[in-house]
Amino acid sequence: MTNVFSNLFFDAEAPILYEIDAHIVGSSPATRRMKQMLTAVSPSDAPVMLSGDTGSGKERAATAIHQASGRKGKLVAVNCAAIPGELLESELFGYEKGAFTGAEEQRVGLIEMADGGSLFLDEIGDMPMALQSKLLRVLEAREIQRVGGRESIAVDFRLITATHRRLTDSVADGKFRADLFYRINVLPVPVPPLAERLEEIPELIDRMLSDHTKQHPHANLPHFAMDAIERLQAHNWPGNIRELRNVVDRAIVMFPGRMLHAGEVDNFLLLIETEGENTGKGPGSGFAVGDQDAVLKMLRDKGAIDIRLILRDMEISMIEGALQMCEGNVTGAAQSLGLQRTTLIEKIKKYGIQKPQ
Numbered sequence: 001m002t003n004v005f006s007n008l009f010f011d012a013e014a015p016i017l018y019e020i021d022a023h024i025v026g027s028s029p030a031t032r033r034m035k036q037m038l039t040a041v042s043p044s045d046a047p048v049m050l051s052g053d054t055g056s057g058k059e060r061a062a063t064a065i066h067q068a069s070g071r072k073g074k075l076v077a078v079n080c081a082a083i084p085g086e087l088l089e090s091e092l093f094g095y096e097k098g099a100f101t102g103a104e105e106q107r108v109g110l111i112e113m114a115d116g117g118s119l120f121l122d123e124i125g126d127m128p129m130a131l132q133s134k135l136l137r138v139l140e141a142r143e144i145q146r147v148g149g150r151e152s153i154a155v156d157f158r159l160i161t162a163t164h165r166r167l168t169d170s171v172a173d174g175k176f177r178a179d180l181f182y183r184i185n186v187l188p189v190p191v192p193p194l195a196e197r198l199e200e201i202p203e204l205i206d207r208m209l210s211d212h213t214k215q216h217p218h219a220n221l222p223h224f225a226m227d228a229i230e231r232l233q234a235h236n237w238p239g240n241i242r243e244l245r246n247v248v249d250r251a252i253v254m255f256p257g258r259m260l261h262a263g264e265v266d267n268f269l270l271l272i273e274t275e276g277e278n279t280g281k282g283p284g285s286g287f288a289v290g291d292q293d294a295v296l297k298m299l300r301d302k303g304a305i306d307i308r309l310i311l312r313d314m315e316i317s318m319i320e321g322a323l324q325m326c327e328g329n330v331t332g333a334a335q336s337l338g339l340q341r342t343t344l345i346e347k348i349k350k351y352g353i354q355k356p357q
């Protein structure tokens with residue numbers, strides 16, 4: 001995944017800023033090149049566009065750019081795909097009291113909050129056309145007006161965008177404004193998929209485990225045997241680093257202090273793949289209970305499966321889901337799972353599940 005801009009970065013010896021190195025794990029040629037590009041673009045005020053597959057680390061790269069830029073303000077991240085179009089405008093621009101039904105108080109928008117810092121617009125390709133025009137005006141005039149407001153408010157932010165789509169295709173299809181595309185695509189930085197940097201898997205796992213230890217100093221960590229690492233390096237990683245994190249998180253919960261071998265890794269990967277297929281939402285997003293087709297496919301592909309491991313994993317997913325839904329409230333989660341509160345507490349302890357804050 002290279003472009004003309006990235007071809008400028010051919011010097012293997014080019015320096016990398018400390019903040020970039022600290023955030024982004026990996027020393028493969030693909031990652032080194034990306035880190036050199038991030039180092040080069042960080043001090044500039046020009047817009048950066050990060051492109052790469054889902055879970056490849058675009059948000060992390062945006063954080064690294066902001067940290068290395070020296071800008072004093074905040075990094076404000078907005079996922080344009082996660083906020084419905086009609087809400088996105090008032091989220092970004094803020095509103096004045098009485099601007100619309102329900103606007104009972106004045107509200108400062110996310111663009112204003114990024115003043116003096118950086119604004120990260122993730123999945124910019126999903127921004128509705130009408131809002132694209134408004135964003136273009138902000139980038140040109142460097143000022144905004146809140147919804148329902150008349151006053152122009154000056155804003156100074158560094159724009160970082162990300163997309164997993166080929167925005168040139170969206171422009172050709174009339175779904176993305178060409179003028180906005182050229183305005184935001186000044187410094188394009190491709191984020192390579194994990195499949196192009198498989199040699200980094202041991203480094204990534206080490207970092208994920210050490211991050212876990214920082215939060216849980218007494219955690220009994222799992223170990224990945226050589227055959228497990230080889231198996232991970234033979235996988236194609238459609239969910240990229242997020243999928244790897246999913247494997248490591250499961251290993252932490254289910255193999256504390258134990259050694260994982262290829263067989264366990266196979267089970268994890270199969271489960272994650274089946275989850276992605278069942279839900280259509282990508283890897284690691286939930287398990288469809290009682291899906292016979294999925295079970296048959298697993299049996300056909302593998303010949304045999306470890307049903308205890310899978311049931312345990314399903315149980316963990318359901319408990320995590322219920323806790324998430326009930327915002328960490330154990331009584332509510334127990335009710336929604338049809339369990340006694342004490343039984344749920346035992347299971348939470350047994351599996352080392354973290355309650356959402």
Ligand SMILES: Nc1ncnc2c1ncn2[C@@H]1O[C@H](COP(=O)(O)OP(=O)(O)OP(=O)(O)O)[C@@H](O)[C@H]1O
Pocket residue numbers: 023024025026052053054055056057058059060061122164204207241242245
């Ligand atoms: N180089 C890295 N080292 C360690 N962890 C990483 C690295 N890159 C990404 N991650 C982790 O992988 C997960 C996905 O990363 P991130 O959210 O940055 O991806 P993304 O490309 O923005 O995903 P999406 O396209 O879905 O928005 C996060 O948990 C992140 O912390």
